[in-house]
Amino acid sequence: MARRALITGITGQDGSYLAEHLLREGYEVWGLVRGQANPRVPRVRRLLQDVRLVRGDLLDQGSLISAVEKAQPDEVYNLGAISFVPMSWEQAELTGEVTGMGVLRVLEAIRVCSGITASRGSSARQIRFYQASSSEMFGQVRETPQTERTPFHPRSPYGVAKAYGHFLTQNYRESYGMFAVSGILFNHESPRRGAEFVTRKVSLGVARIKLGMASELRLGNLEARRDWGFAGDFVRAMHLMLSAAEPEDYVIGTGRTHSVRELVEAAFGAAGLDWERHVVCDSSLHRPAEVDLLCADPKKARTQLGWEPTVSFEDLVAMMVEADLRLLADGRDPEQDNPSWP
Ligand code: NAP
Ligand code: G4F
Numbered sequence: 001m002a003r004r005a006l007i008t009g010i011t012g013q014d015g016s017y018l019a020e021h022l023l024r025e026g027y028e029v030w031g032l033v034r035g036q037a038n039p040r041v042p043r044v045r046r047l048l049q050d051v052r053l054v055r056g057d058l059l060d061q062g063s064l065i066s067a068v069e070k071a072q073p074d075e076v077y078n079l080g081a082i083s084f085v086p087m088s089w090e091q092a093e094l095t096g097e098v099t100g101m102g103v104l105r106v107l108e109a110i111r112v113c114s115g116i117t118a119s120r121g122s123s124a125r126q127i128r129f130y131q132a133s134s135s136e137m138f139g140q141v142r143e144t145p146q147t148e149r150t151p152f153h154p155r156s157p158y159g160v161a162k163a164y165g166h167f168l169t170q171n172y173r174e175s176y177g178m179f180a181v182s183g184i185l186f187n188h189e190s191p192r193r194g195a196e197f198v199t200r201k202v203s204l205g206v207a208r209i210k211l212g213m214a215s216e217l218r219l220g221n222l223e224a225r226r227d228w229g230f231a232g233d234f235v236r237a238m239h240l241m242l243s244a245a246e247p248e249d250y251v252i253g254t255g256r257t258h259s260v261r262e263l264v265e266a267a268f269g270a271a272g273l274d275w276e277r278h279v280v281c282d283s284s285l286h287r288p289a290e291v292d293l294l295c296a297d298p299k300k301a302r303t304q305l306g307w308e309p310t311v312s313f314e315d316l317v318a319m320m321v322e323a324d325l326r327l328l329a330d331g332r333d334p335e336q337d338n339p340s341w342p
Pocket of ligand 2: 133219222
């Protein structure tokens with residue numbers, strides 16, 4: 001029998017790459033989708049035809065229990081979240097509910113469907129659980145590079161909500177003996193990245209300027225540094241974590257850090273453009289509290305899981321710029337369509 005995986009956040013960047021990876025590994029893949037007429041669902045149905053969809057919402061406990069009952073998964077990957085950091089200041093309560101309390105609701109759905117109680121631990125056939133934790137939890141970092149033991153100091157309501165989900169996952173592992181793990185993932189990008197995140201905003205901006213559709217690109221803090229990797233590499237790590245002998249948390253990143261300014265230089269350079277002629281610094285795009293520097297130490301994942309990233313920062317940036325040049329040259333809509341979807 002094929003192993004079954006249930007993915008929340010199937011309509012997002014990571015959901016798409018993870019579904020493809022698990023399908024290649026022979027899994028039966030189920031995806032949780034929300035809303036009465038979610039505009040991203042037709043795209044998932046068209047492009048991930050072998051994925052079975054089940055309705056549910058991270059805000060609705062009953063829907064998650066029903067989804068787990070219906071899919072009967074061996075593995076649950078909780079990727080669903082409000083994931084755009086600036087939005088978490090504008091809608092802090094909603095972010096807490098979806099990104100934080102949503103983790104509790106998924107864990108409870110697994111616990112209830114597995115018949116686990118405080119006095120009766122997990123059964124022989126365990127549902128394994130992956131939580132999408134974030135390097136945003138490190139926030140104002142206490143040390144560099146960041147490891148699994150680096151303390152958290154989140155700087156946004158999003159980071160705080162992720163820290164709650166992270167500790168709760170650890171707690172369900174310790175309280176109920178569940179195979180529940182967190183991947184502390186550093187920024188990972190791709191041509192499927194949402195247009196609101198800085199890498200895609202830059203690759204789309206470069207493509208628009210190159211094609212004569214725009215002349216400037218407005219950005220916020222150019223000095224922030226991130227450890228940027230390729231999303232296709234990072235979803236392999238999620239699967240490796242749930243395939244390990246023991247449930248443990250891992251830091252996943254490349255170990256290299258670059259500033260937004262370096263990102264901009266690389267992206268404009270990939271299109272043969274001079275960034276200083278086009279980029280406008282806009283202080284209204286600065287955040288109330290910034291995460292200045294993130295850099296992973298992925299040694300544990302390398303030694304225990306055999307995980308390595310395969311795409312360099314330079315190749316990632318070039319890949320995204322080339323994909324957006326093709327997308328816009330074909331007259332397609334970046335919000336609706338994507339050149340690298342299968
Ligand atoms: P993404 O593209 O923003 O996708 C987020 C997903 O969450 C979407 O499928 C969205 O579905 C779903 N969602 C939002 N609210 C929901 C709700 N109430 N109920 C059910 N689903 C809901 O994010 P991503 O980049 O793929 O990231 C995946 C996960 O990893 C997220 O949890 C993110 O916080 C975390 N993470 C990401 C990174 C990164 O660099 N990408 C790094 C560390 C951690 P709709 O289509 O219905 O809106
Ligand atoms: O691309 P970003 O919006 O990503 P951020 O805030 O690092 O969050 C992403 O990575 C986290 C992992 O560390 C995830 F958990 C989270 O879900 C998300 O995927 O911003 C990156 C940096 C920030 O320092 C920001 O201030 O880019 C800076 N920046 C400068 N100008 C900008 C802009 N960011 C955006 N989105 N837009 C700008 O115009």
